[in-house]
Amino acid sequence: MISGEIFYPRRAQKCCRVGAVWPPGTVTYWLCPHPVWWPVPRVTYIEPDGHAVTLEVKSGRTVMSAAMEAGIEGIEAQCGGNLACATCHCYVQEPWLDQLPLPSEDELLMLGNVAAERRDNSRLSCQLIVRPQLDGLTVQFPERQS
Numbered sequence: 001m002i003s004g005e006i007f008y009p010r011r012a013q014k015c016c017r018v019g020a021v022w023p024p025g026t027v028t029y030w031l032c033p034h035p036v037w038w039p040v041p042r043v044t045y046i047e048p049d050g051h052a053v054t055l056e057v058k059s060g061r062t063v064m065s066a067a068m069e070a071g072i073e074g075i076e077a078q079c080g081g082n083l084a085c086a087t088c089h090c091y092v093q094e095p096w097l098d099q100l101p102l103p104s105e106d107e108l109l110m111l112g113n114v115a116a117e118r119r120d121n122s123r124l125s126c127q128l129i130v131r132p133q134l135d136g137l138t139v140q141f142p143e144r145q146s
């Protein structure tokens, strides 16, 4: 997509002409001010065996909570998202790593405790909050979490 081009995502039709452009200077994303028209972001989970599952995840939920609810393989999330176990470790696939907020100091600390190999694209999925701009986000779970 060319920067500056207006992109109307799935289900966000041209219902009005007032919106916000996000993020400035990169991919232009039209957010209709009527939340009912906002797309439900799709997140793809790649299980340790390579099987991919795509879910629609409501904005505001974490990548971890939707995966647990759907019974995705390869995640344990023993602490329930309290940033205390590092068993929700995932690898964020390109190009999404740059679209995510940077990890907090606490998350970076916990990433030091992951059971599988820690990579540059390692994140804790309980800290990844889904929002409309992340439609298409893809994460892969490692072979082991503990």
Ligand code: FES
Pocket (backbone or CB within 6 Å): 064, 077, 078, 079, 080, 081, 082, 083, 084, 085, 086, 087, 088, 110, 124, 125, 126, 127
């Ligand atoms: S669920 Fe425990 S750190 Fe993410």
